[in-house]
Amino acid sequence: MMIFIGAAFGASSSELKRMSTFVSNFTETGMMNFHVDNLSDSELAHFGIWHNYINNFKARVRRCPNKNCPYGSLIIDKSYVAESVRKYFNREIHHHSVSDSYGHYDGKVYHFEGASGERILARVYEAEKRGNIIIMRGETYDPEHPIEGSTFTARAKPYKYNGKNTWAIVSLVVDD
Secondary structure, three states: OOOEOHHHHOOOHHHHHHHHHHHHHHHOOOOOOEEHHHOOHHHHHHHHHHHHHHHOHHHHEEEOOOOOOOOOOEEEEHHHHHHHHHHHHOOOOOOOOOOOOOEEEOOOEEEEOOOOOOOOEEEEEEEEEEOOEEEEEEEEEOOOOOOOOOEEEEEEEEEEEOOEEEEEEEEEEEEO
């Protein structure tokens, strides 16, 4: 087994930063300690909703048009949720749904309530390639409170999404 750090892997500092952003898409939504094969459609939808809430709020999230909406004051179209899941997991959502405690899916849009809280990001400091899997290692951190975070190992497969080279997550394990 060989571990490649930085440029030895062909991963420049800008590539390690891109990997950090990729892994942060999961940590900032609270998705940690998972293997993609074990995720339900509801969990994938949860990621898609929160990813868009955090990263695409102005472009994709709207207020519910119904006054006193019983399912949450915000809505997002299912196509945006599905697109985010395809981009980051290279998977399709077969049955759009969310758990009742989280929100509501009405057949076209997801209804939910926004929230704020700590934002956990990831910093990749080394990468290793094993066959068609890229293994990224690093640590999590809270940019508001710079204290030592937890270490993580993310596994991803390189692939093209909309003509661009990216990765599809396979697993993310965060050690406390």
